[in-house]
Amino acid sequence: MTMRPSKRKVKNKQYVLPNLTTADRAARGREQSDEGRQREEEKEENLSVYSKFYSFTSAPMSGSYYRSLYPFSGDQHQQGLSFDAGEIIRVVQALPGGWWEGERDGHRGWFPSSYVQILERTASLSQLPVEDLQDPLPPQWKCYMSPHGRRYYVNTINNETTWERPSSTPGTPKMSLRHKTCLPAVNGFHSGGSPLHHAEHNSLVRKSSTELQSPGSTSPTRKQGKESTVTINYVTFPSLACMTEQQLLKPKEWSYCDFFWNDKRDAQSNSCVTGFDVLLQKQLKGKQMQKEMAEFIRERIKIEEEYAKNLSKLSQIPLADQEEGTLGEAWAQLKKSLADEAEVHLKFSSKLQSEVEKPLLTFRENFKKDMKRFDHHISDLRKQLASRYAAVEKARKALADRQKELEVKTQQLEIKLSSKIEEDIKKARRKSTQAGDDLMRCVDLYNQSQSKWFEEIVTTSLELERLEVERVEMIRQHLCQYTTLRHETDMFNQSTVEPVDQLLQCVDPAKDRELWVSCCKKNPTIVELQLKNILLCFSI
Known part of the structure; x- marks a missing residue:
C-alpha cells in the first residue's frame, strides 16, 4: 500500500480538490495600492485567473x-x-x-x-502564447493575455506566473502571481505553506508536473488518470501520471514513512483500511506474538519442572541397591547423578521464568494504551480533513452560484443598458469576489490540515518503526538468553555424568571377586574340607 504524496502515498467516492497555494493568494492580493474602479477590476481579473486554474464554470444557455x-x-x-x-x-x-x-x-x-x-x-483566456514585441523572453518563459488585455508571463518549467516581464538574466521575477504552483502538493499542501516542507521538499520530489490541474467533477465514477491530483477519502495525492519519480525520505531502508500512505478497501467488510491502520495492526500483532512466545516459554518451563520431578523420583527408587564392589559404587553414583541432574533442571526452569518469560510478558505493559493514543490522534486529523474538505466543496458551489449570477447580470446588461443592472452587476461582482475569498480561506484551512496530517503521519510512522525495532531486539536478546541458559544446563548435566564415567572406568571384576571372597573367609575352604576327610579315614 504505497502512494506517498507525490509517488505512490493510500476507495470510495472520489473528487479532485484544487489546491489553493500561496501563489494564488499572491495573485489575489496584487497591486493593493490602486484605488476605486481599478481595484474592482483587478479583483474581477484575479477571479477570472482563479477560475481559469480551478475551472468554476457557470451554467450555460x-x-x-x-x-x-x-x-x-x-x-x-x-x-x-x-x-x-x-x-x-x-x-x-x-x-x-x-x-x-x-x-x-x-x-x-x-x-x-x-x-x-x-x-x-476561452478566447479571452487564450493560452496561446502572445507575440511579444519587446526583447526576447528567457527560454523557459511564455507570454499570455489576461481577460482585460493585460499581459502576464508563465514559467513553463515551474509554472510560476507574474505580471512583471522577466529579464533574460537568471533569477525569479519580483512580483509573482503564483509561486511554484506546479510543484506537486504534499497531500494537497504545497511546499510554500509549511516550514517542514521548505526543508524536505527537495528531498521528496525530483520531477514536477507542468500540466494544469483539470477540474473536479461530482460524478461518483469519475476517473482521475489525466489529472495532476487525486483525492481519496478527503486526502489529496499527486497523480501517478504527473509524478513518475520521487526520492524516498529514507532510501534503501524500506522505512514505514515512505510507504503505507494509501487507503485500501477491505473486500470482506467493504470498508476502507488506512495505511496507518495497517501499521497499527502490525504493532498489535507483534504484541500478540510476543505474548505467545511467553506462553511457549511457560510450557517449556513446565516440561523442565516435570522432568526434574521425575528424575528426582527415579533416583530414589531402591532398585539394584544390593549390588556390591566397584560396579555397585558406579551404580550408586549413577542414581545420585539423576538427583543432581534434577536439581540442574529445576534451576534452569527457574531462570527461564525470571530471565525470559517474565520480561516477555511485562515488556511494554502500556503498549495498547500507546497504540490507542496514536490511533485517536491520526483519526482526529482525518476527521478534521473530512470536515474542511466539505467546507471547501460548499464554498466552491457558492462561488459557482455567484459566478452564474454575475454572468446572468452581465448578459442582461448586454441586452439592455440600465443603471439598475449596472448596480446589480457591482453587487454581484462583490459577492463573487467574496465567495472566491471564502473558498481560498477554506482551501487554506484544508491545506493546513493536510500538511499537519502529513507531518504527523511521518513522525508517527517513524515512531512505530522505532518501537518495532525495539521489540524485535528485545525478543532477540531474551531468546539468546534462553540458548545461553540451555548451554549452561548442558554443562551442568555433563558435570553430573563425569563421576559416573570415572567409576565405570574403574569397574574390575577380579577385584570385586576378591572383595567378595574376603568377605566370605568365615566359611571353610575346599582344602580344609579335604584334610578333614583324610583324617576321618585314618581314624577308621
Missing part, C-alpha cells in the same frame, strides 16, 4: 457553444460524450450537479461541465 479544456473519454457516464481538448461543443441541456448534455459532430452525450469553457471566455 441552451445552444451555447463551449470549447473543451481537457480530453474526456466518456467512460465515466453511461451516455458519455467523448472529445479531445480544444474541440467545440454545443450545450443542449445543463442540469444541476455538474453534468451537461452536449452535441459534437453529430454525436450527443453527457460530460462534466468543468471540462469546458464558454467559447468567448
Whole structure:
C-alpha cells in the first residue's frame, strides 16, 4: 500500500480538490495600492485567473457553444460524450450537479461541465502564447493575455506566473502571481505553506508536473488518470501520471514513512483500511506474538519442572541397591547423578521464568494504551480533513452560484443598458469576489490540515518503526538468553555424568571377586574340607 504524496502515498467516492497555494493568494492580493474602479477590476481579473486554474464554470444557455479544456473519454457516464481538448461543443441541456448534455459532430452525450469553457471566455483566456514585441523572453518563459488585455508571463518549467516581464538574466521575477504552483502538493499542501516542507521538499520530489490541474467533477465514477491530483477519502495525492519519480525520505531502508500512505478497501467488510491502520495492526500483532512466545516459554518451563520431578523420583527408587564392589559404587553414583541432574533442571526452569518469560510478558505493559493514543490522534486529523474538505466543496458551489449570477447580470446588461443592472452587476461582482475569498480561506484551512496530517503521519510512522525495532531486539536478546541458559544446563548435566564415567572406568571384576571372597573367609575352604576327610579315614 504505497502512494506517498507525490509517488505512490493510500476507495470510495472520489473528487479532485484544487489546491489553493500561496501563489494564488499572491495573485489575489496584487497591486493593493490602486484605488476605486481599478481595484474592482483587478479583483474581477484575479477571479477570472482563479477560475481559469480551478475551472468554476457557470451554467450555460441552451445552444451555447463551449470549447473543451481537457480530453474526456466518456467512460465515466453511461451516455458519455467523448472529445479531445480544444474541440467545440454545443450545450443542449445543463442540469444541476455538474453534468451537461452536449452535441459534437453529430454525436450527443453527457460530460462534466468543468471540462469546458464558454467559447468567448476561452478566447479571452487564450493560452496561446502572445507575440511579444519587446526583447526576447528567457527560454523557459511564455507570454499570455489576461481577460482585460493585460499581459502576464508563465514559467513553463515551474509554472510560476507574474505580471512583471522577466529579464533574460537568471533569477525569479519580483512580483509573482503564483509561486511554484506546479510543484506537486504534499497531500494537497504545497511546499510554500509549511516550514517542514521548505526543508524536505527537495528531498521528496525530483520531477514536477507542468500540466494544469483539470477540474473536479461530482460524478461518483469519475476517473482521475489525466489529472495532476487525486483525492481519496478527503486526502489529496499527486497523480501517478504527473509524478513518475520521487526520492524516498529514507532510501534503501524500506522505512514505514515512505510507504503505507494509501487507503485500501477491505473486500470482506467493504470498508476502507488506512495505511496507518495497517501499521497499527502490525504493532498489535507483534504484541500478540510476543505474548505467545511467553506462553511457549511457560510450557517449556513446565516440561523442565516435570522432568526434574521425575528424575528426582527415579533416583530414589531402591532398585539394584544390593549390588556390591566397584560396579555397585558406579551404580550408586549413577542414581545420585539423576538427583543432581534434577536439581540442574529445576534451576534452569527457574531462570527461564525470571530471565525470559517474565520480561516477555511485562515488556511494554502500556503498549495498547500507546497504540490507542496514536490511533485517536491520526483519526482526529482525518476527521478534521473530512470536515474542511466539505467546507471547501460548499464554498466552491457558492462561488459557482455567484459566478452564474454575475454572468446572468452581465448578459442582461448586454441586452439592455440600465443603471439598475449596472448596480446589480457591482453587487454581484462583490459577492463573487467574496465567495472566491471564502473558498481560498477554506482551501487554506484544508491545506493546513493536510500538511499537519502529513507531518504527523511521518513522525508517527517513524515512531512505530522505532518501537518495532525495539521489540524485535528485545525478543532477540531474551531468546539468546534462553540458548545461553540451555548451554549452561548442558554443562551442568555433563558435570553430573563425569563421576559416573570415572567409576565405570574403574569397574574390575577380579577385584570385586576378591572383595567378595574376603568377605566370605568365615566359611571353610575346599582344602580344609579335604584334610578333614583324610583324617576321618585314618581314624577308621
